[in-house]
Amino acid sequence: MAVAERSSINTAQSNGKYAVELHDTHIYYGSFRAVKNVTLQIERQRITAFIGPSGCGKSTVLRAINRMNDLIPGSRLEGRILFHGKNIYDPDVDPVEVRRRVGMVFQKPNPFPKSIYDNIMFGPRINGWRGTKAQADELVERALRGAAIWDEVKDKLQQPGTALSGGQQQRLCIARALAVQPEVILMDEPCSALDPISTLKIEELMLELRRNYTIIIVTHNMQQASRVSDYTAFFLMDADRAGQLVEYGSTEQIFTSPNDKRTEDYISGRFG
Ligand SMILES: Nc1ncnc2c1ncn2[C@@H]1O[C@H](COP(=O)(O)OP(=O)(O)OP(=O)(O)O)[C@@H](O)[C@H]1O
Numbered sequence: 001m002a003v004a005e006r007s008s009i010n011t012a013q014s015n016g017k018y019a020v021e022l023h024d025t026h027i028y029y030g031s032f033r034a035v036k037n038v039t040l041q042i043e044r045q046r047i048t049a050f051i052g053p054s055g056c057g058k059s060t061v062l063r064a065i066n067r068m069n070d071l072i073p074g075s076r077l078e079g080r081i082l083f084h085g086k087n088i089y090d091p092d093v094d095p096v097e098v099r100r101r102v103g104m105v106f107q108k109p110n111p112f113p114k115s116i117y118d119n120i121m122f123g124p125r126i127n128g129w130r131g132t133k134a135q136a137d138e139l140v141e142r143a144l145r146g147a148a149i150w151d152e153v154k155d156k157l158q159q160p161g162t163a164l165s166g167g168q169q170q171r172l173c174i175a176r177a178l179a180v181q182p183e184v185i186l187m188d189e190p191c192s193a194l195d196p197i198s199t200l201k202i203e204e205l206m207l208e209l210r211r212n213y214t215i216i217i218v219t220h221n222m223q224q225a226s227r228v229s230d231y232t233a234f235f236l237m238d239a240d241r242a243g244q245l246v247e248y249g250s251t252e253q254i255f256t257s258p259n260d261k262r263t264e265d266y267i268s269g270r271f272g
Pocket residue numbers: 029034052053054055056057058059060061072243
């Protein structure tokens with residue numbers, strides 16, 4: 001993207017192995033502590049799944065990683081979330097830049113009421129993109145190819161994104177996220193509104209995207225977590241209703257030999 005960015009996040013300072021690190025993170029909505037004491041290192045170019053019963057804070061933690069919680073009045077974070085070694089909650093960090101570099105895909109596909117083409121160009125344009133029509137065409141094609149939807153839409157780029165099927169809309173939203181060249185993609189239950197075939201397509205796409213991006217996915221679907229993720233973080237609500245991280249490890253270890261009895265009970269469907 002032809003945008004010169006003055007950034008307080010110095011890419012040169014990255015800790016090679018990890019894309020994002022949470023340290024002693026507590027997240028509040030007003031006086032309610034929704035998440036407590038989360039320390040977690042997310043490996044680069046891997047898929048990490050957040051699992052756990054409803055209300056245990058998975059989405060809250062996910063949204064904290066690109067400062068989306070800032071948009072919720074009364075929300076507040078203690079602790080540090082490092083991206084390239086920089087705490088993204090430091091006062092000199094621009095949350096808009098964080099959200100560009102750490103993109104997000106939501107539960108319900110939410111294309112803008114615009115053409116497919118303009119859905120893709122929306123992010124680059126608000127980030128100050130300047131280029132020729134040919135360069136824009138190229139950017140749109142690259143993003144749509146990256147989200148494995150180019151062949152299905154290449155002849156109808158001027159049609160509304162909302163006219164696509166649910167699964168196609170979700171891939172369009174992934175393409176829209178890719179258009180601003182993020183490093184990390186957060187996915188909050190991206191398949192929960194989709195049929196099994198569309199779900200499989202998104203899962204295949206995630207495995208493709210892993211080559212170039214770090215993906216963090218919240219999912220209620222245990223099979224999905226075990227199919228696509230490299231690492232799994234299991235969250236659970238404590239007696240004070242704050243969500244906490246119970247166990248984190250390779251997906252294989254979490255699913256076959258969890259260290260904590262509560263993880264085992266959840267994985268085997270004994271609660272939640
Ligand atoms: N905008 C908000 N304002 C106030 N409280 C909130 C808000 N969003 C979430 N919470 C509360 O924070 C806690 C964690 O919610 P969160 O949505 O992060 O959990 P979750 O594990 O993602 O749940 P689910 O699996 O049902 O989506 C819950 O008690 C919830 O009620």
